Amino acid sequence: MPGTAILAGLACGALLTTAGFALWHALRPLPGLSQAVRALGWLAGALLLSGALSARLGGGGFPPCVPHLLLMAALATPPAPRFLPGPRRSAAPWNDFLRLLPPLALAWAGLLCTATLVGGEVSGPPVGGGPPAQGLELAIVVCGGLGARALGQAFGEIVTSTPGVAWPSAAAYAWLTVLVGGVALASLAQRGSVWDGTPAETGLAGVWLAWSAAWLSPRQPARLRTALTAVAAAFLIALAARWPLPSA
Amino acid sequence: MEQTSRDPWRAIWHIANSDYLFAGLCLAVAAGLAVTVWLPQNLASDPVAYARWLSEVQARFGDTTPTLQTLGLFTVTRSLVFRALLALLAGCLLSRLIEGGDRLRQHREMAQPAGTWRSLVEVHIPDVTEYLRRQRYRVLREPPLCQADRWPWADLFPLVAQGGALLFLIGALVAHLWGWQVGGLIVQSGQQVALPGTATWVALDGDGCEVAHSPGLVTFVEACGPGVRASVVNRAGKPLQLQRTPEADPVAQLTVSLTEDQYFAIPEAQLIVRLAPQPGHPIAAHSPVLVQVYYSPPGRLAAEQVVQGTTELAVGDVTLELVSAPYARLTATFNPGLWPAGAGLVLLGVGVLGSVAWPARRFWLREEGGLVAGTGDLLPAWVESREA
Numbered sequence: 001m002p003g004t005a006i007l008a009g010l011a012c013g014a015l016l017t018t019a020g021f022a023l024w025h026a027l028r029p030l031p032g033l034s035q036a037v038r039a040l041g042w043l044a045g046a047l048l049l050s051g052a053l054s055a056r057l058g059g060g061g062f063p064p065c066v067p068h069l070l071l072m073a074a075l076a077t078p079p080a081p082r083f084l085p086g087p088r089r090s091a092a093p094w095n096d097f098l099r100l101l102p103p104l105a106l107a108w109a110g111l112l113c114t115a116t117l118v119g120g121e122v123s124g125p126p127v128g129g130g131p132p133a134q135g136l137e138l139a140i141v142v143c144g145g146l147g148a149r150a151l152g153q154a155f156g157e158i159v160t161s162t163p164g165v166a167w168p169s170a171a172a173y174a175w176l177t178v179l180v181g182g183v184a185l186a187s188l189a190q191r192g193s194v195w196d197g198t199p200a201e202t203g204l205a206g207v208w209l210a211w212s213a214a215w216l217s218p219r220q221p222a223r224l225r226t227a228l229t230a231v232a233a234a235f236l237i238a239l240a241a242r243w244p245l246p247s248a
Numbered sequence: 249m250e251q252t253s254r255d256p257w258r259a260i261w262h263i264a265n266s267d268y269l270f271a272g273l274c275l276a277v278a279a280g281l282a283v284t285v286w287l288p289q290n291l292a293s294d295p296v297a298y299a300r301w302l303s304e305v306q307a308r309f310g311d312t313t314p315t316l317q318t319l320g321l322f323t324v325t326r327s328l329v330f331r332a333l334l335a336l337l338a339g340c341l342l343s344r345l346i347e348g349g350d351r352l353r354q355h356r357e358m359a360q361p362a363g364t365w366r367s368l369v370e371v372h373i374p375d376v377t378e379y380l381r382r383q384r385y386r387v388l389r390e391p392p393l394c395q396a397d398r399w400p401w402a403d404l405f406p407l408v409a410q411g412g413a414l415l416f417l418i419g420a421l422v423a424h425l426w427g428w429q430v431g432g433l434i435v436q437s438g439q440q441v442a443l444p445g446t447a448t449w450v451a452l453d454g455d456g457c458e459v460a461h462s463p464g465l466v467t468f469v470e471a472c473g474p475g476v477r478a479s480v481v482n483r484a485g486k487p488l489q490l491q492r493t494p495e496a497d498p499v500a501q502l503t504v505s506l507t508e509d510q511y512f513a514i515p516e517a518q519l520i521v522r523l524a525p526q527p528g529h530p531i532a533a534h535s536p537v538l539v540q541v542y543y544s545p546p547g548r549l550a551a552e553q554v555v556q557g558t559t560e561l562a563v564g565d566v567t568l569e570l571v572s573a574p575y576a577r578l579t580a581t582f583n584p585g586l587w588p589a590g591a592g593l594v595l596l597g598v599g600v601l602g603s604v605a606w607p608a609r610r611f612w613l614r615e616e617g618g619l620v621a622g623t624g625d626l627l628p629a630w631v632e633s634r635e636a
Contacts, residue, residue: 166607174604181597188590192466192581193429194420197325199285206281213274216406216603217267228271235282245285 004054004062008070008111011047015077015100015107018044022097029093037096038079048074048107055114062114068141068241069110075145076103076152080167094160099152106148106237137243139179140204144240146172151233157226169229173211176236180208200245207236264343273337280330283321290322334417341414348407355403358388358395361612363623368630371620373613392616398609398625405606409599412592419589427583434505435459436475436575443580452576457533459578466581473531475505475573476523480514483565488516505575506537513544517566520544526554533574541568 018040025033052070055062077100149168183201184194195201214220214228239245263269288308290301305322306313320327351359373394377387386400433450435441440451448462459467479501480488489498491513504510509524519541526536534556541551541563551563561568583589611624622630 170604174601177597177600177604181593184593185590188586188593190466191468191579192583192586193423194416194589194593197284197289197291202281202325203285206278206285209274209278209281212600213271213278216274216409216600217271220267220271224271228275232278239285 004051004058004066005111005114007047007051007054008066008107008114011044011051011070011073012104012107012111014040014044014047015073015104018077019097019100019104022093022100026093026097034093034096041077041079041100044103044107045074045078048077048103051110055110064137064243065241066110066113068144068243069106069113071141072145072148072237072240073103073106073110075142076106076148095153095156098155098159099149101155102148102151102237106241109241133244136179136183139175140240140243143172143175143179144237146175147233147236147240151230151237154226154230154233158223158230161223169215169233172233172236173215176204176208176211180204198245200239200243203235203239203245207232207239210235261343261347264340265347270337270340270344273333273340276333277330277337280324280333283324287316287321287324289324334420338414338417341410341417345407345410345414348403348410352403352407355400356388358390358393359610361393361395361614361623365614365621365623366626368613368620368622368626371613371622371630373615373620376613392614394613394615396611396613399606402603402606402608405599405602406608407599409596409603412595412597412599414592415588416592416596419585419587419592422585422588423583424585427581427585429579429581431470431579433578433580434507434575435578436503436505436573438573439503446582448580448582450578450580452574455533455574459576461580464582464584466583466586468579468581470577470579471531472533472574472576473506474525474533474535474537475503475575476510476537477501477503477571477573478512478521478523479569480517481567481569482517488514488566490514503573505573507575507577514566517564518544519550519563519566520547521568533576534572537570539568539570 018037021033021040022037024030025037048070052067052074055070056067079096146168150172153168183204187196187201188194195205210228210232214225214232217225220228288301288305290298309316316322320329324330377389377394377396380387380396386397388395388397428446430443433441433443435450435452437452438454440449442449448465450459450461450465450467452459459469461467478490480490482488487500489500490502491498492502492504492511498515502512504512504523506523506525509522511520511522513520520543522538522540522542524538524540525531526538529535536554536556539551539553539555539559539561540549541561542548543550551561553559553561555561555570557572559570561570609625611622611626613620613622
């Protein structure tokens with residue numbers, strides 16, 4: 001348990017430093033600072049991933065939201081690999097800073113949950129379910145991580161008013177489509193009905209529809225599309241953090 | 249031109265096809281679904297379940313419960329407004345499908361340019377056309393306009409997605425109109441149960457593992473647990489009668505499912521038998537069963553044993569024979585819209601994933617007075633050079 005808290009604390013510190021350097025680079029560009037931001041981003045991502053694994057596998061009795069929040073932050077923190085398209089040169093420094101805001105919020109939320117547990121006050125729903133349920137849980141949290149990346153990208157687009165890179169949003173939406181479609185098809189084959197009316201399934205369908213509103217309407221103004229994507233991504237993150245959802 | 253724009257049917261068609269309406273409908277349905285995540289929905293069909301739901305809701309929301317109930321927030325997916333939204337969405341999808349099909353049919357013709365024109369520096373249309381053709385763009389020219397498509401067939405994917413969504417909604421409508429679902433059905437091994445109000449049946453095999461049912465049904469095992477088939481004989485081998493309640497007819501053999509503690513009496517031997525799942529064990533089809541036999545009167549314990557499988561238990565002059573008969577709690581569904589809904593989901597997935605992987609990347613170039621302007625999804629290098 002303390003190991004998870006220490007890792008989460010270190011990750012939050014690294015993430016805060018990364019965000020600070022990124023802001024500095026956005027306000028007053030200096031040579032070498034973008035490389036430092038990249039390196040620190042990878043370090044923070046690795047620490048967050050270790051924290052998530054420790055919370056999940058360490059058996060410290062954490063509520064599921066702790067590994068979920070840390071894993072989502074871990075997926076949203078590292079800079080994009082070089083082979084993927086990056087933002088436009090003019091918007092890149094601000095983009096580097098703004099895309100770190102969602103993982104920063106997620107990591108700090110995870111750290112706060114850990115700290116509350118150390119105080120002995122939290123008792124969340126137990127982590128359980130068979131391999132299919134755990135596989136679905138992991139898939140949804142990964143989707144939430146991609147959603148956090150898309151949210152950060154959307155912040156960048158809204159603030160800098162320049163179209164950003166499309167791949168985080170596309171990846172999150174594609175993954176969400178596979179998840180929602182897979183769950184619906186499995187339910188149709190097993191139960192004969194698409195949804196059994198549980199909050200988890202309806203929530204997933206709701207997020208997918210909201211994202212579809214942004215994605216499948218290409219003639220909308222870019223700003224509206226970005227805002228819709230941001231709303232859908234925020235809802236997806238909330239859903240993934242609380243998964244498996246208790247009955248409403 | 250002016251006449252066509254004033255045509256009300258054309259205006260309605262444009263509205264039905266607009267991205268704003270489609271996005272608005274998607275968001276409205278998504279908002280309805282989001283409400284169901286936070287507010288417990290009243291899906292209960294029997295009075296007991298409704299009473300349980302109501303007491304939970306009143307405990308959680310207190311005085312605001314009647315207001316929320318009046319607003320229909322506990323029955324969102326059953327509300328007329330939600331169904332009307334789905335119907336409008338289906339109409340919108342149909343009109344978009346027709347419009348998209350028409351556009352696809354005319355794919356060799358140049359589309360109407362959309363978006364804001366930007367002036368491009370150091371771009372010469374003949375050179376660019378050659379470059380784009382080498383990059384496998386499809387280039388259509390109608391001087392002074394030029395249209396380039398990265399993937400000309402990309403328009404097909406939104407159509408597939410819209411067709412899939414429409415098919416899915418049709419499947420859901422068919423299921424709603426002609427389908428039914430029976431939940432909480434308890435079936436014991438070796439038993440065949442007729443579903444009320446239908447000519448269909450479900451049955452569980454002797455091991456309690458396999459469910460058989462009428463053709464066209466889909467069954468889902470929600471839970472399974474132990475059950476017992478009990479019979480009693482006296483010392484002479486004569487079967488004794490068993491009774492579940494004082495009003496029930498005596499029977500020689502009794503089958504009980506241990507969804508909860510079960511009791512029956514052996515009036516001729518003045519015994520009461522209690523059967524319960526053995527505490528501390530996970531509930532499964534063949535989990536152990538606690539059997540307690542009491543004298544009646546005075547209620548004194550005569551025998552107690554944990555049994556598993558087929559067992560004989562002697563109590564005084566009688567022998568209790570217990571045969572394992574596991575039960576399953578099933579949901580049986582008849583969904584005539586199963587195949588359209590399934591095919592719709594597959595098409596929807598293929599269409600959405602296709603449009604994510606190969607979006608319709610299209611741009612137009614225009615040459616006027618030696619200056620070149622462009623609109624649409626322009627090449628990043630042009631936009632970057634313009635910003636620089």
